[in-house]
Amino acid sequence: MLRSILFLAVLAGQLVAADFAGRWAGTIETGGALLPIHFFLNAQGGKVSGSVSTGVGGRPVAIEDADSSDAGLSFRVQDNASRVMQFRLTLTNGVLAGDASVGGQTSKVAVVLVSGGMGGSVPAPSMTPASGAYRVGGGVSGPVLLRKVEPDYTEEARKAKYQGTVLLYAEIGPDGRATNIKVQRSLGLGLDEKAIEAVKQWQFKPGEKDGKPVTVAATIEVNFRL
Numbered sequence: 001m002l003r004s005i006l007f008l009a010v011l012a013g014q015l016v017a018a019d020f021a022g023r024w025a026g027t028i029e030t031g032g033a034l035l036p037i038h039f040f041l042n043a044q045g046g047k048v049s050g051s052v053s054t055g056v057g058g059r060p061v062a063i064e065d066a067d068s069s070d071a072g073l074s075f076r077v078q079d080n081a082s083r084v085m086q087f088r089l090t091l092t093n094g095v096l097a098g099d100a101s102v103g104g105q106t107s108k109v110a111v112v113l114v115s116g117g118m119g120g121s122v123p124a125p126s127m128t129p130a131s132g133a134y135r136v137g138g139g140v141s142g143p144v145l146l147r148k149v150e151p152d153y154t155e156e157a158r159k160a161k162y163q164g165t166v167l168l169y170a171e172i173g174p175d176g177r178a179t180n181i182k183v184q185r186s187l188g189l190g191l192d193e194k195a196i197e198a199v200k201q202w203q204f205k206p207g208e209k210d211g212k213p214v215t216v217a218a219t220i221e222v223n224f225r226l
Helices: 155-159 191-199
Strands: 002-004 022-030 033-044 047-054 064-068 072-078 084-092 095-102 105-115 144-147 164-172 178-185 203-205 216-224
Touching: 022 095, 033 105, 047 064, 047 072, 164 191, 178 191, 191 216
Parallel strands: 002 033
Antiparallel strands: 002 216, 022 033, 022 105, 033 047, 064 072, 072 084, 084 095, 095 105, 144 203, 164 178, 164 216
C-alpha cells in the first residue's frame, strides 16, 4: 500500500490561533492503516480557512466552520464520498493532533508544520535545494498513482517472517516515473532494493504547476506484509 508523508519538521512550543497558517503534513489512521494527510491553512483576523487533502496528490477540499483557540482547532470538511468529516485537534509541543469523525467512525490525526506560520499566508511553491524538484503546495499539485507493482520479498526476509515499511525519497518527473530514489528508512534483508525496484515500475500522473507537468518531490512508504 502506498503511503506518502511529506518531509515533517517539528516546531517546538505552542502557537497562538493566528499561527495555524501554513502547510501541515502528517498521517490519519483509517481502518488500521496510516494515510498521509495535509492541511493548507490561512489565518486572518483570527479566522482560519484553507483546505485538506489526503493521499498522494489527493484533491484538496475546503474546510468549513473553523473554530480556533490558542491551542486548539476544529473544523469540518466533506470527504470524497460527500460525507461530513469533523476534525477536533489540539496543538501540543508543535504537533497538531486529535480526532476526525465521519459516519460513526473516529480516526486519529497528527500533523506538524512544514512551512509557513507566524500569521502569514501559505507560501509559494519551494524547490528542493539538491535537485530543483518542486514540493506539493502553493499551486503545485502532487502526483497521483495510476499503476502500482507490488514489491517482491527476498527469500531471507520470507523465511524470517520479516515485515515492515521502507521509506523512500523519490522525484516524480513529467513522464510520471519515479527517479532519484533514495532510502530514508531501511528494513534490510534485501527489502530496500526490492522496494526501489517496485517503485521504479510505478506509473503516476505527474504533478503540475500552472497546468504544466513538473518534477515533484515525494516521500513514499512501501509496505512488506506476509
